[in-house]
Amino acid sequence: MKKTYSEENYLKAIYHLGKAKHKVSPKAIADALENNPASVIDMLKKLQEKELITYDKTKGAFLSHTGEIAALDIIRKHRLWEVFLVDKLNYGWDEVHDIAEQLEHIHDDQLAKKLDDFLGNPAFDPHGDPIPGSNGKMPVYANILLSDIAVNQVCKVGSVRDTSPAFLKYLKQLDLGLGAKIKVLEKQEFDNSMVITINGGQQKTVSNKMTDHILVIQE
Amino acid sequence: MKKTYSEENYLKAIYHLGKAKHKVSPKAIADALENNPASVIDMLKKLQEKELITYDKTKGAFLSHTGEIAALDIIRKHRLWEVFLVDKLNYGWDEVHDIAEQLEHIHDDQLAKKLDDFLGNPAFDPHGDPIPGSNGKMPVYANILLSDIAVNQVCKVGSVRDTSPAFLKYLKQLDLGLGAKIKVLEKQEFDNSMVITINGGQQKTVSNKMTDHILVIQE
DNA sequence: AAATAAAATTAGTCATAACTAATAATTATG
DNA sequence: CATAATTATTAGTTATGACTAATTTTATTT
Ligand SMILES: [Mn+2]
Ligand SMILES: [Mn+2]
Ligand SMILES: [Mn+2]
Ligand SMILES: [Mn+2]
Numbered sequence: 403m404k405k406t407y408s409e410e411n412y413l414k415a416i417y418h419l420g421k422a423k424h425k426v427s428p429k430a431i432a433d434a435l436e437n438n439p440a441s442v443i444d445m446l447k448k449l450q451e452k453e454l455i456t457y458d459k460t461k462g463a464f465l466s467h468t469g470e471i472a473a474l475d476i477i478r479k480h481r482l483w484e485v486f487l488v489d490k491l492n493y494g495w496d497e498v499h500d501i502a503e504q505l506e507h508i509h510d511d512q513l514a515k516k517l518d519d520f521l522g523n524p525a526f527d528p529h530g531d532p533i534p535g536s537n538g539k540m541p542v543y544a545n546i547l548l549s550d551i552a553v554n555q556v557c558k559v560g561s562v563r564d565t566s567p568a569f570l571k572y573l574k575q576l577d578l579g580l581g582a583k584i585k586v587l588e589k590q591e592f593d594n595s596m597v598i599t600i601n602g603g604q605q606k607t608v609s610n611k612m613t614d615h616i617l618v619i620q621e
Numbered sequence: 622m623k624k625t626y627s628e629e630n631y632l633k634a635i636y637h638l639g640k641a642k643h644k645v646s647p648k649a650i651a652d653a654l655e656n657n658p659a660s661v662i663d664m665l666k667k668l669q670e671k672e673l674i675t676y677d678k679t680k681g682a683f684l685s686h687t688g689e690i691a692a693l694d695i696i697r698k699h700r701l702w703e704v705f706l707v708d709k710l711n712y713g714w715d716e717v718h719d720i721a722e723q724l725e726h727i728h729d730d731q732l733a734k735k736l737d738d739f740l741g742n743p744a745f746d747p748h749g750d751p752i753p754g755s756n757g758k759m760p761v762y763a764n765i766l767l768s769d770i771a772v773n774q775v776c777k778v779g780s781v782r783d784t785s786p787a788f789l790k791y792l793k794q795l796d797l798g799l800g801a802k803i804k805v806l807e808k809q810e811f812d813n814s815m816v817i818t819i820n821g822g823q824q825k826t827v828s829n830k831m832t833d834h835i836l837v838i839q840e
Numbered sequence: 841a842a843a844t845a846a847a848a849t850t851a852g853t854c855a856t857a858a859c860t861a862a863t864a865a866t867t868a869t870g
Numbered sequence: 871c872a873t874a875a876t877t878a879t880t881a882g883t884t885a886t887g888a889c890t891a892a893t894t895t896t897a898t899t900t
Binding site for chain 2: 490491492493497500501504505507508509510512513516517520
């Protein structure tokens, strides 16, 4: 089931528009691809025929599972090539998009993986956009401090801001590693200390000094 | 004057067939591109229209100056990408042609030069084929020993097989550097010593031991 | 609700680059 | 040289993916 250059661009546009949670209408796609709504309708029919999308007059276009896998694969290649162009060929980050727009359509079974490895498995492209993994999963920035999570919210540990033995030893003692799920139960107004559970275990009280050194991803 | 993917493939095929000095007939092109002679005729007309080739029923197709520049540019990109795939992404030399066939059509003003620099300005691709420079000139292997050049032949020094101080000092004394033009005037049957001129200078007699350590490019 | 604007859809056209089938020209062979 | 085989060329067809213009449907105003 090889896809044409054009089909791939449509799948990518539908993916991006869908994420932006607008209704993915022919008009919206036409605007994104800078072409004509009539052309879009033609292509939507073809993509539906190939079971890459569903299209419904009222709900708009949605990627099927196969369609989403294809879209993520193209986005992955696009962003990996952008990293290559900036990191290896010394292009400016503002010069690479149009070239990646071409390179993303190069087709070879091993290419994305080999390129990924060569680049050191980057998680983000030069514009800060996440690079989907070969499994299609997007990496997420851990950019919120645990101390900023509100009561009753759940979050996941992404990275830590302190690598001192004392800190790491403390984390080990708490059984708190990367990826651990934390629920905030109470927050003390006086000193910002928190009562949390880690991976659904016992309740623990942790200081603000501690929660200021943990970056999390909100659910 | 941007060229389509297909036009570029035709120009490349015409270039290669022309070098192989067959008559570049519609049939020959059709065989090379694995398509139909009727399709070839159509494209030849279009390429002639664009002044990229001349086509004459009896003599066949020839690239114009512009056409040859375009063909060499594609071949350059093809071979540079092959080097990239093998040297950087660890593909086998037998796996890269089809991918390069796609990559050669990526269009960007700076790309070939940046890729060339990144790869260390390679002179040959993984299959040993020469990579045209940005000026369109092909590098040539220095693969003949000076000792094998016949009397009255002219050749150019490409590389040396000995880097000992004594040898290099001797070369300096003779004023014989890379690129020097050598003409063989006499060859002694007894010990294979030669009388030569270097860059049209004085006649010098050199031993077979010396001429066995100099690789040249025949004119 | 009626009028108006916007969006979706259809029908028909065009360019590109293939193809097949038929015909013309060339080249090779008995 | 005549016949056969090969090439070249033309004419007509197809698929893809775009377009414009006209029409229908949907959404927004008054
Ligand atoms: Mn981009
Ligand atoms: Mn693209
Ligand atoms: Mn190749
Ligand atoms: Mn190609």
